[in-house]
Amino acid sequence: MGLDLYGVLPEFSAALDEVRSHVDVDLGERIDETQFAQVGLFAVQVAVYRQLEAWGLRPRWLGGHSIGELTAAYLAGVWDLEGACRIVAARGRLMASAPAGGLMASVVASEEEIRPYLVEGRVGLAAVNGPTSVVVSGDADAVMALIEGRKAKLLKVSHAFHSHHLDGILDEFRAVVASVPAREPVIGLNTTGDV
Secondary structure (H helix, E strand, C coil), rough: CCCCCCCCCCHHHHHHHHHHHCCCCCCCCCCCCCCHHHHHHHHHHHHHHHHHHCCCCCCCECCCCCCHHHHHHHHHCCCCCCHHHHHHHHHHHHHHHHEEECCEECCCCHHHHHHCCCCCCEEEEEEECCCEEEECCCCCCCHHHHCCCCCCCCCCCCCCCCCCHHHHHHHHHHHHHHHHHCCCCCCCCCCCCCC
C-alpha cells in the first residue's frame, strides 16, 4: 500500500519518512502482523493526508475508524508526531499481545437488523460501514452462529478486534495515551460519524 507513490510524490514520501523516523518498524517487512500493520496504516494515512494538503485540500472535519481515529486525532493537532507514534506503536504491540482467536465477519445487514443477534461477552458490533454493511467480532462459535444463513464474509485477521477479546489490554493502552501530552484539536474532529 502506497509503494507506487513513494519516491514519486514528494510530500507523501517526506511524510512517510518522517513517521518512519519515529518508529522502530521496517514498514516493508512483516506488515501483515498486527503490531507492524498498525504503524504501517498510520504512516500511509498521514502520508496521503500530507500529499492532499500539499495539493491545497483543507478539511473542516477529520474522522476515522480504528487506527483512523488515531490518525485523525494526530492530524487535527491533538498530539505531536512523536507522541502519536508512541500511541500507535503501543496499540499495535498490545493488540498483538492479546489472546489470539475469535473471528470477525463483514455482514450484509443494517445495524438495526443485526443488533438483536449480538450477545454481550460473546459477539458484538465492531463497525457500521454503511446502511447495509456491518462488521461483527467475538467468539468464533458466536460469530459463526450469527452469520449462518446471511450474506457474510469472514475477515482474515489474527484476533477478534473491536470486541471483548481485547479488554485485557485496555488499561495499559489508556496509560500510554495518558502519558502523551494532548491539546485541543485545531481541525474539527469527529469519530462518531455525527457532524
